[in-house]
Amino acid sequence: MVFSLGIVGHGAVSLETVNPKSHTLLTLPLVVARYEGCEYVVSMLGQGSRWVRNVRAANGSAVIHAGRRRPVLLEEVRADARAPITKSYLAQAPGARPHIPVDQSEPV
Known part of the structure; x- marks a missing residue:
């Protein structure tokens, strides 16, 4: 709930998607x-x-909540362009580090 309200900061949001089969x-x-x-x-x-x-099933459509609700269209980043984005993400989301086994000091 605090993510949805946008009061956590540091890029914290809630992402809303719909299951295409069960809706x-x-x-x-x-x-x-x-x-x-x-x-x-x-x-x-x-x-x-x-x-x-x-x-992916929704062709990129989702909703982000961060103080307000806004529809977004997400685009997948090419695999060869992901490394610097992932490094930036790990610096901003330290809780994700155990799930992505890359040391913070590794070069891109």
């Missing part, structure tokens, strides 16, 4: 990574996570 709503907390003036959501559990599958 159930999935809302979960995420950290928005900022890199080179753009914002990214990163799946610390990989491509198989529910929210990633839901967003």
